[in-house]
Amino acid sequence: MIWQDLYREFITLFVVIDPIGTIPVYLYAAKGVKPELRVKFALRAVLIAACVLLAFLVIGQIILETLGLRLGSFQVAGGIVLFLFALDMIFGQSKPATEIEMAERDDLSGAVFPLAMPSIASPGAILAVVILTDNHRTSVSEQTVTALILVSILALTFLLLLLATRIQKVIGDTGASVISRIMGLVLATVAIDAIINGLISLDLVALFAN
Template structure:
């Protein structure tokens, strides 16, 4: 039996690596801790699971139906990327301008940060979505290639779940003051990421539209 017919390793490796670089597990830790600082330990574990599940679901949907969805709604990839950057920037401002995190979690389930912004657009952001859509385009409808893309997506999300899950140990080690420091750093980094995302989308749109040429 031909192994490549079952799993296209040549496509698996770059897809997994690209997703991991875009999702940035180390950079997710301070953001996750900052956004869930008021949660109980059980709530943080649940948030890690939910964020991973939401991200996986969004990416799989766009992998299968991405081009059709964007075409149906007449949305360009640049518009998706720009709006994701704006949303992340608003989250970054919340992290930077928010008060301290000394008060315990109130248990208010109306605001679930695991869905937005953790699940999307932080994990399942425009970069990750486009990367998977490109990988699907390279699959050429071969069974082994499709399996490779699926395995890469599952593996990347397993890494992200483990990163968020075990960041709880860091949370207990740092205490409220340390978490507050990480929260401010995360806000600054997230603002930079959001600005870069929005600017890249804008300049790509200008380039493709031929404005100024």
């Protein structure tokens, strides 16, 4: 693989995983987790996302070809899930003090949904790793390099999530609530864009236009 290919793959995976865009999702999903458990929360989310993405990198193409699934279907489904989550971020009411205290929990299930999936290991990211490691076009060594690029981006995502915790401590609950709603709007926009791209991939936009 030449440097141009490495750069292209890095940019592609960085965009579809979107480490920066994952920060508001993390702040929202982790707001009820005890502060001393948030590092573990972020680590679990990244590790789960890594397992999912690496699994699809290895056997994803076989699964998709067997089931006959298309990228557009993944994009539409993922976009709908993200949009529903964005609505909760925008319209969700602030918790009273007693409810926040009750929410300080040891349960880290939020690391799976929505943080690990569909935020980090998004449908776009899953399909991207499958496309970049096409068994018909790339060798095992090239797929290994792609896997290393993927792991490096996930490591960067984890570091950004750790910084997000510090940011939340500085801005407080009010600031976090404001940011959550603003980023909810951004996430809703991203979700709608994913749905539209999925419909275009499925040729449904042209069908509706006619």
